[in-house]
Amino acid sequence: MSEPLADEFGREVTGVRISLTDRCNFDCIYCHNEGLGDTRGPMEPSDDEITADEVVRFLEVVEEFGVEKVKFTGGEPMLRADLEEIIRRTPESMEVSLTTNGTFLRGRAEDLKEAGLARVNVSQDALDPDEFAAVTKSGAYEEVLDGVEAAIEAGLTPVKLNMVVFEHTAGYVEGMVDHVAENEGLQLQLIEYMPELTGRPEWNIDIQRVHDWLEDISDRVEHREMHDRKRYWVSSTDRDTATDSEGDDSNCGMVEIVDPVENPTFCANCHRVRVTHEGYLKGCLNRNDDLRSMGEMSREEIRETFRAVVDNRVPYYGEYLIEGDDGEWELNEEYIGA
Ligand SMILES: Nc1nc2c(ncn2[C@@H]2O[C@H](COP(=O)(O)OP(=O)(O)OP(=O)(O)O)[C@@H](O)[C@H]2O)c(=O)[nH]1
Numbered sequence: 441m442s443e444p445l446a447d448e449f450g451r452e453v454t455g456v457r458i459s460l461t462d463r464c465n466f467d468c469i470y471c472h473n474e475g476l477g478d479t480r481g482p483m484e485p486s487d488d489e490i491t492a493d494e495v496v497r498f499l500e501v502v503e504e505f506g507v508e509k510v511k512f513t514g515g516e517p518m519l520r521a522d523l524e525e526i527i528r529r530t531p532e533s534m535e536v537s538l539t540t541n542g543t544f545l546r547g548r549a550e551d552l553k554e555a556g557l558a559r560v561n562v563s564q565d566a567l568d569p570d571e572f573a574a575v576t577k578s579g580a581y582e583e584v585l586d587g588v589e590a591a592i593e594a595g596l597t598p599v600k601l602n603m604v605v606f607e608h609t610a611g612y613v614e615g616m617v618d619h620v621a622e623n624e625g626l627q628l629q630l631i632e633y634m635p636e637l638t639g640r641p642e643w644n645i646d647i648q649r650v651h652d653w654l655e656d657i658s659d660r661v662e663h664r665e666m667h668d669r670k671r672y673w674v675s676s677t678d679r680d681t682a683t684d685s686e687g688d689d690s691n692c693g694m695v696e697i698v699d700p701v702e703n704p705t706f707c708a709n710c711h712r713v714r715v716t717h718e719g720y721l722k723g724c725l726n727r728n729d730d731l732r733s734m735g736e737m738s739r740e741e742i743r744e745t746f747r748a749v750v751d752n753r754v755p756y757y758g759e760y761l762i763e764g765d766d767g768e769w770e771l772n773e774e775y776i777g778a
Pocket residue numbers: 474511513537539561600602631698700710712725726
């Protein structure tokens with residue numbers, strides 16, 4: 441195994457995110473579908489969907505380049521009946537995680553664990569069935585709660601709840617923070633709403649307000665290496681009770697903020713290459729001008745393609761999107777069509 445490949449900005453690629461499908465049983469009003477737009481459409485797999493063999497071959501190749509983590513996502517990755525098979529065939533050296541809407545976890549969580557899944561992130565934007573339905577256009581609230589419980593029971597922990605913070609959910613952040621602080625096995629990721637690709641910039645809220653509030657109520661703040669994300673540790677029941685001097689977190693919930701938008705520091709610490717549901721490699725969630733197909737490729741061709749994608753990676757905010765003289769973000773022509 442060689443050292444991880446690094447791009448010209450010194451960002452080593454140590455992880456990959458693979459979208460296993462663009463199909464979904466939900467229709468979340470905010471969905472970016474990993475940068476590719478709509479998830480609405482037929483629920484049957486198309487002929488172009490990446491196969492289990494292609495996923496496994498890619499993972500075996502990038503393992504040689506020191507990639508140590510894989511995240512499976514979508515669309516809804518649990519619509520893939522062969523998800524357990526894919527995880528079982530993933531190289532043992534890799535930490536495998538999954539991001540799902542949680543609907544199908546009950547009944548499969550144990551098999552996923554047994555196949556080698558380490559942990560799971562479940563999207564849950566509300567603690568109320570009506571609000572949940574308004575955002576996801578789905579009535580599967582109870583299934584999702586049950587799925588989270590099934591994941592905890594199966595030991596797919598910590599289970600991270602993903603909540604997109606935007607106009608429709610901002611009022612529920614405090615309730616969700618309480619919820620994870622009171623439930624062992626749960627953590628919370630508050631995801632800044634990304635207006636790119638959804639066409640609704642007016643739903644944006646200022647994520648700094650959430651940082652400021654968490655700063656006030658938390659016992660402790662950490663920086664995660666990945667994206668330099670901030671993690672706040674918040675006490676349960678009585679928020680005035682600070683962590684004890686030994687740093688015992690047993691009564692604390694962890695809340696992480698994922699805030700990529702217009703954040704060059706976030707992009708400067710980005711270590712992942714992505715694979716689309718049709719088997720294209722891409723260096724950045726927000727870019728689709730650097731797509732490279734690995735279709736029917738041989739292992740050597742995949743190696744070359746992976747090297748090329750890494751070589752062409754640029755921090756989206758900071759190099760690809762640069763701040764103009766007027767303070768607005770504009771495209772850096774140097775990187776278009778790279
Ligand atoms: N722009 C951008 N958004 C990201 C990135 N990583 C995560 N996000 C956003 O956060 C969402 C949730 O990500 P997840 O896949 O659940 O979690 P994760 O970021 O991989 O975090 P871990 O599971 O803790 O490693 C993604 O779908 C994106 O909306 C990134 O590198 N760039």
